[in-house]
Amino acid sequence: MYFTLDDCRSSSFIVSTNMALEKLRKEETLAMRKRLIGQSCRLFYSDDPVKIMKARGQYLFDENGKRYLDCISNVHHVGHCHPSITKAAAEQMDLLNTNARFLHDNIVMYADRLAATLPEKLCVFYFVNSGSEANDLALRLAQQYTQHQDVIVLDHAYHGHLMSLIDISPYKFRKLAGQKEWVHVAPIPDTYRGIYREHHPNPGQAYADTVKDLIEEVHRKGRKISAFFAESLPSVGGQIILPEGYSSKVAEYVRSAGGVFVADEVQTGFGRVGSHFWAFQLQGEGFCPDIVTMGKPMGNGHPLACVATTVEIAGAFTANGVEYFNTFGGNPVSCAIGLAVLDVIEKEDLRGNATRVGAHLKDLLTKLQTQHQIIGDVRGVGLFVGLELVSDRDQKTPATETAARVVKRLKEEDQICVSTDGPWENVVKFKPPMCFSMEDAELAVQCIDRILTDEKEASDI
């Protein structure tokens, strides 16, 4: 019953299947969407949204069988609609899908497999349904364990859509209810345009010291730190790579203040960075967070997320005597899917692929930088790569409009899906399914080259 990638590459298959699949004409779908779905839920390419009917690997297919190269679906980690994942899901759905109040092998086997990817002290797991649920629980764990309330977060951070997480997400609270008195914002350790840059002798230490200063300020107010909360690679913040030594130093300061270090790996975990399974491991073997949250890629699209923590923190949470029950969290189907995702990452050496293809992509983009003044910075690790566009390299003026045009033209002219991130939406980001190939990277870079050349010529006229 499962289509192979080759099936999907056959154009007759695509057109015939898609025609059979489409239940509404595109205009009808769009009209119903406008009428029935909250408009806060936005569409990609809102001027001319794409209607995707089918996907396989790193390719999306619209209602006319047109193929798009997907450079942004980090959720579909091992590739869209991987047959092994579908098979694992269907087989377990056919057997059992109770809640985790019943004893079951899958949840413990899955926790055991995850434990093997983490430092030894992160050995207790809570399964939930989304990265947001995971971050909300992490916040509860931190506050319960430390008996402190305050949280330090990085500027521009986004940790989820729940009320508790909007409170700790500067990216959201600045546009909504504003900053709460228990939330403190540290500068983002961005060595390209932040307060300490490439040529600083030790940006890791310098940025960590901003957190130290913030802790002292919090203490002067008579308040106490429960947690430092950060994405291991700030994503909405602009695909930022934390400078060497930063996390260890921050953890030292935060723990001295009685707080814990929460690594939000919702976007970055499960081998995306190639060289390591978790992005926090880029900070060296000496560094270990107290709580790790995971989500997006975990279930390859299935709602599955998790919190990993220490025996001590879990113990403090148990000690309050209150049950934590998450209706769907850790059910046998979710765990079967999670296990299958881990299997595919290993069997298909997707971390190796991310390392090789990511390096090639970064290399090609770095070469492109020598030809296009507008490319201010190329940064990334594995298949987490950002291309920062600036209209002036010295001033680092964000080239926001050009970035938006690159996204639009790549979609319209080349059927390539990328998007932008960063506070000025001028960072073109790549976080494709982990099966992204050398040829895909080359195609994307060629198209960007052509568009940037074209944009330059247009602006020179």
Next chain:
Amino acid sequence: MYFTLDDCRSSSFIVSTNMALEKLRKEETLAMRKRLIGQSCRLFYSDDPVKIMKARGQYLFDENGKRYLDCISNVHHVGHCHPSITKAAAEQMDLLNTNARFLHDNIVMYADRLAATLPEKLCVFYFVNSGSEANDLALRLAQQYTQHQDVIVLDHAYHGHLMSLIDISPYKFRKLAGQKEWVHVAPIPDTYRGIYREHHPNPGQAYADTVKDLIEEVHRKGRKISAFFAESLPSVGGQIILPEGYSSKVAEYVRSAGGVFVADEVQTGFGRVGSHFWAFQLQGEGFCPDIVTMGKPMGNGHPLACVATTVEIAGAFTANGVEYFNTFGGNPVSCAIGLAVLDVIEKEDLRGNATRVGAHLKDLLTKLQTQHQIIGDVRGVGLFVGLELVSDRDQKTPATETAARVVKRLKEEDQICVSTDGPWENVVKFKPPMCFSMEDAELAVQCIDRILTDEKEASDI
């Protein structure tokens, strides 16, 4: 590939399949569970947990092929592992599972089908992954729309495990952080043991007036009501049926104060009450909430939930200019599953079944009440039924220990799974999969009869 219910009834099939399925011996599973999963995540029957390997319809099967009758899995609404749901999930998983930023037929067709079950004004939908995510969003919508903060909830209510929801769940916040200044608790409209009882001339009005009084108290403090938040049938509160006229009156008072009425249908929606698709509809055609949240039964175990609201409330939420993006919410697989659940409810006339079997169950339990003094009350509607045990009918002293023994003995002696609810854990609850049969109801009642007789004899000695 799908097992039928008849397959599962064959004992040789069960034993052979389960032996092949079990990957760890039960002691190993239990030891790993204790080591790897946060102990706040509790097991059913914690003294002697059951290890369930397979389920079909209303039956669960343990590792030895022993069959349990499931009277409590309201999540597995159309029956455990219904082949139509598995098929719909697998087919869509094999095609596409992108996020809702891409245009897709499933999300709009599903919203359209849900709209048809609701009053006309509830016509805008937000899809999320859990009842908790739905209630969190409902709270945001209410506060954004009204620009007020305060919330009135019913005593003993439980609305979810997220931080924002613990704040509005007396069942949880009393054991944790305590009551926030913006949360106000109204008496639960329980006509069996509440402040106004069966013989009151108009308990609906009397209980609604307690909300009116609370609103006045809130206003005297200079605060403003954003929402009245209540389960349409309070569940953790003790399987309570709201008295006639209550919700309309409350809605009138709350709207006069500039607030909105949120009906939490996470436990009670999708036809559980038989006569209506939504439990709030039991309050009459004149009553319509402003926001409805749904969850548990929606995906028959798949993490799927939703918020339905009005054009006005959705419009106010859009007007803040901030995107609401839920990574997994409303994906094509979740919506395909949701659509399949609606199809099965209709095709198998599960509402009709809930009406008939629920009435028979209530009837049998009511007859039992004439023979057992310990049965203080039998209440319910459709397949949402509670049996309240009291050691003294006049004093209504909760027979908590007997209720716990009934649960334990039903499991050990009869392989029947029920559980308890209510502030004193003395309400034996029934909320089985909707395919629960007349014979299942009869068996459960016979066993309860035998156990209660036995318990009485033991206590008389």
